[in-house]
Amino acid sequence: MYRSQVLICGGTGCTSSGSMKIADKLEEEIKKNGLADEVKVVRTGCFGLCALGPIMIVYPEGTFYSMVKIDDVPEIVEEHLLKGRVVTRLVYDETVVADQIKSLNKTNVYKKQKRVALRNCGVINPENIEEYIAVDGYQALYKVLKEMTPDDVVKVILDSGLRGRGGGGFPTGRKWQLAKDLVKDADQKYVCCNADEGDPGAFMDRSVLEGDPHVLIEAMAIAGYAIGATQGYVYVRAEYPIAVNRLQIAIDQAREVGLLGKNIFDSGFDFDLDIRLGAGAFVCGEETALMASIEGNRGEPRPRPPFPAEKGLNGKPTVPNNVETYANIPQIILKGADWFTSMGTEKSKGTKVFALGGKINNTGLVEVPMGTTLREVVYEIGGGIPNGKQFKAAQTGGPSGGCIPAEHLDIPIDYDNLIAIGSMMGSGGLIVMDEDNCMVVIAKFFLEFTVDESCGKCTPCRIGTKRLYEMLEKITSGNATLEDIDKLEKLCYYIKNNSLCGLGQTAPNPVLSTLRYFKDEYIAHVQDKKCPAGVCTDLLQYTIIADKCKGCTACARVCPVGAISGTVKEPHVIDTAKCIKCGACMSKCKFGAIIKG
Amino acid sequence: MKTLEELMAIRNKMQSQVNLRAEDATVRVVVGMATCGIAAGARPVLTAFSDGIQEKGLKDVMVTQTGCIGLCQYEPIVEVIEPGKEKVTYIRMTAEKAAEVIEQHLIGGDVVAKYTISTELK
């Protein structure tokens, strides 16, 4: 028996910052101090606090160490593990209140969270099926196979109100019901898991795969039982090597103990799972493209209907759900639909994981009940905007979503509210923008992504998004007219209305939502040839205010192109023709004599 | 694995391990683990407590260490802190005494008075 356990995050973020080497060192030091029988090192999945990594939690106290370095390890072992003295300097600030160290769960970051999908992430060792079983794992599968009919299962999921967490928010139970009933006597059906997470900045699916892979296996087996499928495929991007590895380990373990394979729990139900690797095309997150890719074809969407529930993988009825959706299933089965509907809003039940990024203090993964306001997420959980800057907008839904301005900070986040304000849930990326962000540039950034990731099949997306991007470029370079803004908007609606798949249909959203809330910024670029946020270099001009300039020559010396001239102790001037607008002079000036605008 | 019993067997076996990571413990057993404590034999006491508590499946009890309390002559010292109650300090503990404390105090709710510092000081 171990008296203490040290959990080290083995998610991609922390692994990149060396957490696995730290874990090795920790084990070495523990052994050296003769604590090997008392203290156990557990490599877990992601805790969601990626900006603080590598992170470590020491139980039973729950002491949270952040940004641990390999050289800190001997001290942690000798002081904390051996002598019980917390190494205060490494403890995460937020957990230190009035010199008292509190547990992570009591910090603002965690307090408002409600972890359902991420429940086991950062808690169990994902490479040990027994730890998953210890937290009630596979009980839901048992319950389903032994005590419920497929109809019962579908009903619970329908009643729970669970909606797809991958983008559109289609009711999961309805999807299962259609796949179960639509095609009578299908000789084969499939369950797919969409783990081709591609939204910039979103990584909740990766976290579940890395931190709790068995939940996916269990949920997919449940889905298989519900619709009558005996084979599942998990489509994971090849860029997620840790996730792929852990999932494979989990599948192997589940097979070994008979939780995958023939006659699971002696119920007569057979189910097996295989991994398919995606080569990193965003469009493969679109369900029909994903299935085309699994089939070995070019990953391109095909028209719907027919929907996958009727004709999916290999032309057979198929249920495709994303990772986060599946991660909710076993708990809904065990705790019941009522438990799940007790969280959330009228039409959006349960919780949602968000990946916080951009201009926000606590970047990382958070899971909150549906209906939590944007303000709570940004200010309470996310710790607000760094450097005391003003919140300008939050972008949700990735390249398919839109920008939400400050006026909507108090809107409860759920599927329908986000759509109503011109954005969408998407997979849960949440990028915060402050006053220094140019909204036209933001729109351009997302458009560039879509242009790159368009599969090229249909005309509106292949050529239309490219033209949209070019129009935005024309605006940010100061070459556009007001007519161009109208043309831009018209083209946006055309692409929305005419594209083949969801990727194209939503591609203009970043433009449309910024046009809706920040049209004045567009107009400023076009009419005044100014970028209000001071981002678009083509519209910027650096000038030296003669009154403030002391003639220290610092700016002239730092200018890489020799655009600044002047005599010592005399005001300097910038030759705008030569200036490349790098901003080096401005940051060098101690007297605030250089302004841009 | 074919039955619920098999599944639950694994669950029960592993649960105490995983429960260590739950932060809902209300009772804290604090073992003095400074140099003085270790020299006086705090290690086996600490192990006895953590093993015993996990064996008995006591969910809301957490075993933790602390540094020197300043009463070196009484080491190994163990404090049992329960919410809303006065802290109980056991002194000159051994693994055997630990088992008694678990049984009578942590499970039974009766302080093992003979080992407490207050008895000593009387």
Place this chain on the structure above:
Amino acid sequence: MVNIKINGVDYAVEEGTTILEACRMNGIRIPTLCWLKEINAIGACRICVVEMTGARSLVASCVYPISKFDEGKNILTHSPAVLESRKTTLQLLLSNHNKKCLSCDRSGNCELQTLCRELGVDDENLFDGAKNEYEIDTSAAHMYRDNNKCINCRRCVAACEKTQGVGVIGANNRGFATEIACAFDMDLADTACVSCGQCIAVCPTGALGEKDDTDKVWAALADSTKTVVVQTAPAVRASLGEAFGFPMGTDVQGKLAAALFKLGFAHVFDTNFGADLTILEESNELLERITKGGALPMITSCSPGWIRYCEAYQPEFIPNLSSCKSPQQMTGAMLKTYWAEKNGIDPKNIVSVSVMPCTAKKFEIGRDDQAAAGVADVDISITTRELAKMIDKAGIRFAELEDAQFESPFGSGTGAAVIFGATGGVMEAALRTAVWKLTGEKNDSPIEFAEVRGVEGVKFAEYTAGGVTVKVAVVSGLANAKALLEKVKAGEVDVHFIEIMACPGGCVNGGGQIIVPADVRNFTDIRAERAKALYNLDAKNTVRKSHESEDVKRVYAEFLGEIGGHKAHELLHTTYKASGLRK
């Protein structure tokens, strides 16, 4: 049945019908670009969008199957939103299109051009921006690919992959850089392209076309030191008229011969002669294989696309191929040997031109072992389309031409020869002669073998004559051929003789025929319409069996000697070799 409304009017349509078909059946034509019935229903171009009640966006009518969930919905086929969208789609396509319409080979029968006019595109430069620029792939003997004019409709890809089971082209790259090309951007010539030209036949724009060899013909015609002779394949007469306003399926044999004379060819012959010759050689070969033992099933060798396919993809069937040259090559061989000798012309001074419904013929003339007189049997092969261009260029008023006759000694093709142009025709022609032989060479032996006629991709028949049962199969379209050969390999199909034509429906639908826009192609069976012209010619002919051809009899008597004899073998037969899939 599902009750829907089209533009507010009630209709009952069968469940599963697409919106586009439902509209067409009820008199409304919805424009399309990428849609090809059965092989390319991908909803990619978005020209055929319509508005539909309850739909979040416009709906691509070509791929939307009407189901019971659509009961009562209204479909708008030409609302302002629809028309505006279609126009924008065209303008976007134009923004990445080389708009050199005036010099484009397809000007006048370009589907993109037609749609722009129909849908009122008023500003072809509205969305101009960055453009992809591509080198033109001219590596193959038979065609070019100019992706600067490609609109990514993928019809060529579907023809190559679905119709032909070849699949040497596909989409490369993604997004704006998406390009239809060979894997790894290989040159077409370096792939196992079979040269069938079906991709060209379905291309809506000038992105794909045959290699234009008409300049070579003009130059030869102008060279007084050369004797320029021409032969023309059976299927050409069934399609050429379409280029001059005749309805599909009009037989223009007489005008064709007249036009060739007008163009200045010294002698105008009919490939039908070579077809009759083929029958004598091939049926002889078949009966020998059946009676004396040989690789069976024997497979026809008239279609150079099929030969190329066999050599690249099914080399194990090479021994099964008939060793007969194709009718084009047999005619060519006889021209430069027998005819040259008879007329005292040095074969080196003969320029032998062929007009073919086929692009693979351009490849075939350069094959090994196709030079009976020591020089190429055929020098220049042009397609039906190229001939139409020459006729136009020469100012010949085709429709007004008086019918003319092909010249002797290669002018009197039999009815058996002319049906070579349709799937099953070679088989029927061979059966006419084989059954005649097996039944003791009686003149009243059967003529028509209805079981092998028709446009179906695969047909089977069995005939017993003179105590011998001959089991045959007829297949057209290489994907069908592939499926059949797999069954032969698996022992599921056991036949003596197989006719394989690379193009679906046979040569009448060859890759070199007059282009038919998808809008017609999707609703008319080109194969059946054009075949009718050939079967009518057969029915009208007084000589309908190849062995009854006086021209052929004379050639054997005067020159070749015995059927299947030594000289015939030397001049009229050829060899094949496995080519592998990559150069």
